[in-house]
Amino acid sequence: xxxxxxxxxxxxxxxxATLGAIPGNGVCRLALSEEDRQARDxxxxxxxxxxxxxxxxxxxxxxxxxxxxxxxxAPVLTGSHxxxxxxxxxxxxxYGVLAGLEVLRSLNDANVETERAIEVVNWTNEEGARFAPxxxxxxxxxGVFTRDEAWQREDAQGISVEQAxxxxxxxxxxxxxxxxxxxxxxxxxxxxxxxEAEGKTIGVVRGAQGQRWYQAxxxxxSAHAGTTPLPLRRDALLGFASLVQAxxxxxxxxxxxxxxxxxxxxxxxxxPNVVPGCVRFSIEFRHPDEQVLAEMEAALLRAFAEINxxxxxxxxxRIFDYAPIEFDAHCVxxxxxxxTALGYAQREMISGAGHDACYLSRVAPTAMIFIPxxxxxxxxxxxxxxxxxxxxxxxxxxxxxxxSAMEV
Amino acid sequence: xxxxxxxxxxxxxxxxATLGAIPGNGVCRLALSEEDRQARDxxxxxxxxxxxxxxxxxxxxxxxxxxxxxxxxAPVLTGSHxxxxxxxxxxxxxYGVLAGLEVLRSLNDANVETERAIEVVNWTNEEGARFAPxxxxxxxxxGVFTRDEAWQREDAQGISVEQAxxxxxxxxxxxxxxxxxxxxxxxxxxxxxxxEAEGKTIGVVRGAQGQRWYQAxxxxxSAHAGTTPLPLRRDALLGFASLVQAxxxxxxxxxxxxxxxxxxxxxxxxxPNVVPGCVRFSIEFRHPDEQVLAEMEAALLRAFAEINxxxxxxxxxRIFDYAPIEFDAHCVxxxxxxxTALGYAQREMISGAGHDACYLSRVAPTAMIFIPxxxxxxxxxxxxxxxxxxxxxxxxxxxxxxxSAMEV
Numbered sequence: 001x002x003x004x005x006x007x008x009x010x011x012x013x014x015x016x017a018t019l020g021a022i023p024g025n026g027v028c029r030l031a032l033s034e035e036d037r038q039a040r041d042x043x044x045x046x047x048x049x050x051x052x053x054x055x056x057x058x059x060x061x062x063x064x065x066x067x068x069x070x071x072x073x074a075p076v077l078t079g080s081h082x083x084x085x086x087x088x089x090x091x092x093x094x095y096g097v098l099a100g101l102e103v104l105r106s107l108n109d110a111n112v113e114t115e116r117a118i119e120v121v122n123w124t125n126e127e128g129a130r131f132a133p134x135x136x137x138x139x140x141x142x143g144v145f146t147r148d149e150a151w152q153r154e155d156a157q158g159i160s161v162e163q164a165x166x167x168x169x170x171x172x173x174x175x176x177x178x179x180x181x182x183x184x185x186x187x188x189x190x191x192x193x194x195x196e197a198e199g200k201t202i203g204v205v206r207g208a209q210g211q212r213w214y215q216a217x218x219x220x221x222s223a224h225a226g227t228t229p230l231p232l233r234r235d236a237l238l239g240f241a242s243l244v245q246a247x248x249x250x251x252x253x254x255x256x257x258x259x260x261x262x263x264x265x266x267x268x269x270x271x272p273n274v275v276p277g278c279v280r281f282s283i284e285f286r287h288p289d290e291q292v293l294a295e296m297e298a299a300l301l302r303a304f305a306e307i308n309x310x311x312x313x314x315x316x317x318r319i320f321d322y323a324p325i326e327f328d329a330h331c332v333x334x335x336x337x338x339x340t341a342l343g344y345a346q347r348e349m350i351s352g353a354g355h356d357a358c359y360l361s362r363v364a365p366t367a368m369i370f371i372p373x374x375x376x377x378x379x380x381x382x383x384x385x386x387x388x389x390x391x392x393x394x395x396x397x398x399x400x401x402x403x404s405a406m407e408v
Numbered sequence: 409x410x411x412x413x414x415x416x417x418x419x420x421x422x423x424x425a426t427l428g429a430i431p432g433n434g435v436c437r438l439a440l441s442e443e444d445r446q447a448r449d450x451x452x453x454x455x456x457x458x459x460x461x462x463x464x465x466x467x468x469x470x471x472x473x474x475x476x477x478x479x480x481x482a483p484v485l486t487g488s489h490x491x492x493x494x495x496x497x498x499x500x501x502x503y504g505v506l507a508g509l510e511v512l513r514s515l516n517d518a519n520v521e522t523e524r525a526i527e528v529v530n531w532t533n534e535e536g537a538r539f540a541p542x543x544x545x546x547x548x549x550x551g552v553f554t555r556d557e558a559w560q561r562e563d564a565q566g567i568s569v570e571q572a573x574x575x576x577x578x579x580x581x582x583x584x585x586x587x588x589x590x591x592x593x594x595x596x597x598x599x600x601x602x603x604e605a606e607g608k609t610i611g612v613v614r615g616a617q618g619q620r621w622y623q624a625x626x627x628x629x630s631a632h633a634g635t636t637p638l639p640l641r642r643d644a645l646l647g648f649a650s651l652v653q654a655x656x657x658x659x660x661x662x663x664x665x666x667x668x669x670x671x672x673x674x675x676x677x678x679x680p681n682v683v684p685g686c687v688r689f690s691i692e693f694r695h696p697d698e699q700v701l702a703e704m705e706a707a708l709l710r711a712f713a714e715i716n717x718x719x720x721x722x723x724x725x726r727i728f729d730y731a732p733i734e735f736d737a738h739c740v741x742x743x744x745x746x747x748t749a750l751g752y753a754q755r756e757m758i759s760g761a762g763h764d765a766c767y768l769s770r771v772a773p774t775a776m777i778f779i780p781x782x783x784x785x786x787x788x789x790x791x792x793x794x795x796x797x798x799x800x801x802x803x804x805x806x807x808x809x810x811x812s813a814m815e816v
Contacts, residue, residue, distance in 0.1 A: 192634075193631075193636060223600075226617060226619070226760030227598060227786075229600075229664060232601045232784075238656055240652075245650075255638065258638070262645055263633055270674075272690035282680035376640075
């Protein structure tokens with residue numbers, strides 16, 4: 001099996017992490033910020049040094065191309081994103097991009113010619129931290145959003161995506177839409193606890209969870225905490241507490257794959273000596289099976305109806321519905337075989353988070369590779385991985401990409 | 409039995425409600441604001457027209473004195489406060505002041521001379537909405553706070569109480585400290601649902617609940633809602649939900665007098681797709697019996713200890729402890745007898761809210777009289793009472809005050 005140059009990959013990760021570095025070992029590289037521009041420039045220089053051509057499209061997506069023996073064949077694509085959360089870690093996204101670059105460099109070192117070209121992509125604004133929503137540019141590429149609606153998205157300062165693309169010099173001329181891709185791989189840190197908890201090095205990601213998001217409300221009546229006897233109260237917080245537990249019970253009922261979360265709640269009036277009159281809160285369910293999501297939703301509606309029978313009124317509204325994603329069976333098998341041949345402890349898994357690969361899978365055969373991260377910490381400067389994990393993931397990526405790039 | 413002039417009282421209430429009027433029939437008369445100054449000026453004019461002398465002390469407390477036959481005897485005091493919540497109702501506080509004024513006017517009409525002087529007081533900054541804490545000036549009067557610490561309290565704009573007293577012209581020269589008072593009565597709307605629910609017109613208030621306030625925290629670990637399986641979560645919101653229910657159970661266990669409330673909670677990071685890592689929240693218990701409050705606290709600590717055994721850590725700290733207040737038995741009896749003689753449906757009760765009378769009872773024999781309010785709404789423009797309730801309360805006040813003012 002081929003192997004990448006682990007020291008060079010680690011060194012590139014460290015060099016890149018100096019751009020937008022923030023205290024605590026993290027980075028702040030908001031999409032199309034000055035720090036993002038510097039990181040893009042460095043990536044472009046490294047790619048050019050490695051003999052690649054670089055294409056930029058109208059969404060600022062960068063494609064670093066290592067030519068194949070048969071340029072007319074659809075290329076193999078790999079990559080992720082350079083941008084970060086405002087208080088982000090040094091591996092989320094950029095690891096997949098630099099591991100892709102390391103694949104190209106390693107192939108150069110070994111003088112390997114592939115049948116198909118290999119392209120490493122940097123998708124613009126994956127995080128959605130500066131411009132909502134997340135995965136904006138891979139979404140345009142995959143036909144989920146139009147270029148114009150993406151261009152019009154504005155940051156908190158009112159700067160549009162189009163303006164930011166112009167300002168950074170990354171408004172490319174190539175159309176931001178899918179071209180024929182033979183196979184696509186995205187390597188990423190898990191951002192969850194499973195691989196580390198089970199002592200596995202490689203996650204073979206065969207799909208992504210479907211998600212249903214809800215906005216909910218329990219309405220009672222605000223009352224003076226001192227003057228209002230308990231039997232005469234309509235305490236919205238009590239209804240909320242029951243529903244938090246109901247949501248958790250629903251998640252447990254559909255274990256182990258279900259996720260059920262109340263992450264946000266806003267209480268009115270939120271004053272120590274006033275009985276809460278209203279609680280508005282978020283609920284989200286995730287599961288790889290659409291049918292199970294429907295059952296979870298039915299259970300949720302029953303729990304709400306039960307609360308609605310008392311002195312409280314409730315409402316719950318589904319606000320998003322992302323169908324589960326199944327990655328391409330052949331790409332998944334290619335990843336599994338590479339991990340097996342390399343002798344890494346592996347497991348199949350479902351991505352709980354959204355990734356550019358989720359959109360990309362609409363227009364190209366796609367799979368993902370996960371490596372563990374320490375204590376499942378991500379979107380935080382404390383995000384960390386070991387050098388051994390980093391090289392293991394890149395080795396799997398190298399062999400999967402080469403395998404696909406040799407297919408004719 | 410003597411009776412006040414119901415139409416005049418109602419008319420005065422309506423006139424006063426034009427000062428600081430806000431949409432929805434309410435008032436905004438923050439302590440020592442321009443609106444409060446106008447209301448004070450009007451009160452002073454009405455008192456002067458009624459033949460009273462007006463004294464203002466260093467805290468801006470106003471004493472409208474109708475002289476008695478024996479000026480050397482300690483006066484009978486009644487009154488409440490002119491200030492309001494920012495989004496307040498037109499009866500909270502001001503009803504007790506204007507009913508006191510109506511008592512004086514009615515005695516004038518009937519040419520009644522009392523043995524003791526009667527003084528109607530307007531306590532500065534009862535609400536605590538502009539300057540924290542509430543009942544600031546009755547607190548100084550009763551020796552709970554020093555004048556200087558009260559003067560230094562600042563509003564959100566950094567204006568001190570002393571400055572605001574100067575600006576409004578209500579920085580008086582009389583010392584703000586207790587003088588001999590024979591008996592004191594405060595008439596107030598209930599701000600709770602009990603009288604209305606039971607069809608009673610008069611609440612004979614024999615004390616005020618003790619209060620214990622707590623600041624609590626449940627700490628878990630923030631995690632990605634998509635990538636973190638339920639068994640690996642440390643969801644602070646689940647611990648919080650259990651504790652909300654435990655607090656309510658404790659309140660129900662010590663029914664009917666106990667109040668147990670979680671009114672405020674702040675979740676971190678409060679984002680729909682992040683498992684909550686921390687919830688900070690308030691708890692307050694109220695009960696007329698100190699011993700029961702201690703038992704409620706013990707039950708609370710047990711509930712917290714239970715949660716602390718899992719993947720969550722908790723903390724709870726008592727931040728206030730107000731002892732229960734028992735009003736003067738003779739004053740309470742005087743109120744009861746007046747209500748009985750007038751033929752009003754009455755009940756004894758405990759004030760769930762704090763009032764100036766609670767502090768005043770430290771330095772003078774004190775009792776309170778409650779009338780119902782519609783739907784227990786208070787601190788809200790929709791606060792409402794009937795004209796019949798208003799005159800009933802003032803009639804009880806008149807007869808109780810006169811009864812005490814005839815005692816030599």
